[in-house]
Amino acid sequence: MDMTDQNLIEERGYWWLPDNPDVKLPGTLAISSKGECDLKLLGSFTKIEDLGKSTIQPVIHGVGEKNGQYTLMDCSGRSETIRISIQGGSNINSEEYLIGTVYSGCFFPKPHDVKFPKVEIKIESFEDWLNIIGFRTQYEVDPETKRPHNFSISLQEPKTFSFSLPRFTLQIVSYYRIDPSPKVKHIQSSVTWSVRINYSEDQTLDQVYADIVILRHLIALGMRRPIKILSVVLTSPRFMQKIGEHESLIPIHYYSRLISAEESEQETIHPPDMFFSFDDVQNHFSDILTRWFELYDQIEPVLSLYFSTIYNGRTASSVSFLQIAQALETFHRRIEGGQFLSDAERDEVKAALIDAIPAHFSCEEKEALEGKLTFIHEFSLRPRLRSQINAVETEYGTEVSKYIRDKKKFVANVTDTRNYLTHYDESLKSKAKQGKGLLLLKERCQFLLEMLILKELGFSLDMVSSILLKTSVYQFILQYRELNPESAEEEW
Template identity: 30%
Template sequence: MREIFSYKGLFWLPENPDDKVSGTLSFSPEDGITLELIGFLGSRRSSAQLFETKIINGFSTNGKKLSLFKCYESNRTASYPGIETSIIQANYLFVGANFINEDEICFNKVAIKLKNLDSWLGISGFDIQYNQAEHSTNIYYKLPQPIEFKINSGYKAKFEFISSGPSISIYTRKASIEQSVYLILEPLDKTDRHFKELLKQTHTFQMFITFATFTASFPLEIIFYSPRYFIEFDSKKIPEEIQLYYTTSIKPKNKEIFHWDLLFSYQDIEKNFKVIINNWYTQHDKINSILGLFLVNFYNPGIFNVNRFLNIAQALETFHRRFKKNNVLPKNQHKERLKTIINSVDKKFKEWLKQKLSFSNEPTLKERIDELLKDYSNQTIQKLIKDFDNFSKLVKDSRNYYTHYDKSLEKKAAKGEDLYYLTERMKVLLTCCLLNVIGFDNNLIQELLKRNKYRLYNHLY
């Protein structure tokens, strides 16, 4: 997913396999998928009619099957005399198979290598022993056993380790062994699923790793498998690896992260991992929008601005709306109260008043923050937020001001450095809320916050 490459070959439309056009297919994570053709695909069109199609197939000069999905022509040139050329962009590129239609882009297994998954797992097959007296180093490596678990969204999963060993030669002066780990997902019913459904499942886990590490995680490699795609060798059917590539706007940090950089590691939750990961998938529909507002800080780091504060304020409000009682009075009582109020006004104002009072039974933002502080407080939060009432009032006034820029609230809103520190404290509260709903007990949450004090929260003390 992060490499840059190109293929030369022949390309054609699935419905017209005999009409092949030569071209060069290029991929880079930033620029995406570009197919430059010497000629054009499909029937002749006017220059105003740029070409769109779901699938373009190809076969490279080095024997690779290629399939582009969701394609559109971005440019076409023609000169007389001369040769017509066409440039096509695509959203997805599959290397290892050709498809006739979208219904064929289905698989029953996906293997994904994620940035920081290995650091989060913290499992190594190496045993290195130094002997200074003999000036010797013994390196013993044993491949770790897979870690298997089930996901209650209908998948079995495992962390599978692979390693590449050194070449053996009497002239060897350098040897290396590299260990990698993949997340493997397979539907429990063993049926093929659309590739986007499989990506959705892996993306849910990717967000889990981002939350756990407080660092952006993203796919380094995505491989699909299906019994329909195989290579025959020595009377055996070997599964074909079908690799997926697509554009990503993420600018990765190459810095390696370590155990002490993480919010929590696999070792922290090993005994309870299966419960926690299933809670994550079970609650994902509820927390997905919250995570989108929270984790954007790790995918798009940069200078602090008002939008970062508003994102966290909205995330806290949404969390309360999803996981706490969202009404002040019981519904029947509120309904009676509304009826009394609306019946007391002139008929021409009734409809207007109904609209104005449509959210009148919901807690205010201050009331929501007050309840979250009450329910998810711990020693760290109590140290970071000395006065709960003033804190929730400041969050409310600042949110209202930066949403509407009402002059009457300007003096009440936090600004500059104060707004930054207010946001950072809100992030600690949100972290505790999320940890709680996926199964972390209060003692472990406090232990993790205390351990991460110097890396994540020291600037708030």
């Protein structure tokens, strides 16, 4: 990492290995806003005979001049010899490490064994997703001049939202501050929100990290765009500090590229640009949150494909379409199964077909045929799509029919276009959608996938109707059909 970049933290201090605390080296730790962590040392932990080689240090401890104690985990480094320009010249070893994870606030001899009962997370644009207005502005209008006067601004302290899940309680909490200038020429006020997770039992750092990722993806689904985790603070009664006569929990800050690496647009997100906001689901959020954590591992491959499309707006339409089509097929396989033969029956049929392969076929040709028989017991994309459309129509009725009016044509378009873009078979080229037609087909496939996810999360018809009515991308699809009825019939 370039030390001249704008860093979230740049900390000078002394650093050592936990099993050799007497050898302390001066150096600088830098943490970027993307979570990239870099430690540059003047000196080296590496033996002389290993200089110049890559080294791994599981844990490095340090004390910084600003934030005190640090624990650095999964440190990958390389040493080199530099020449110091002083009288007579001098050589000194230096070392630079790329750090996997940084904990600020405490020393952990074996961080993987440490457990925590509480974590607090700040999320970028979280206030936009919550859509909760804390400030109220009031004024009067002079009847003669028509000018406003007697302004007043009030802050209604927002309540804390609490949701109980099997392993933890999740709270959405607010912090507000008012900073008047000394001469009261202006007043700066702000309300920020955080997510606090209180576990019923202490959790390992790996489990805490996994929960943060799952929660972030739910909010990213709602926002329909990538979001960054701005900060993660862990606390535990095992790590206390005494200030005067009072003891308090030590806030342990957690930094990792795995948490903070998502690129975001860093702009205000308006409700019409979202899939759903907290305000849309507030009364049912506990059930949705519980179901999301239950479902996540099962549909994680689907979400990876979905988010790769959402996160990269510059991806070619053909690539985005293929990702969503694959996500739909994977979703059906994960949720419905989609096998018309058991594994045992498949093996029996497969063995019979392999025995029927002509003897003059080469080994490569036999292997190719055998590979194609592996999934012979599963339905193809076409019946999977029909099943998915029927499922969301049963759940949400005419709300879905507006977007997929001709099911037969839609299924054929998706299947033919997927097959052409996968194999580039010239016989399918005339059937495959391209240009504007491909973009519209991709949006409607994404619509189907999103409806399937909402169905699994337990969204009601009323909730879905409200979402479809206000979400700009869905309104665009309907408006395009109304404004271009002839081309829409051809492209749909």
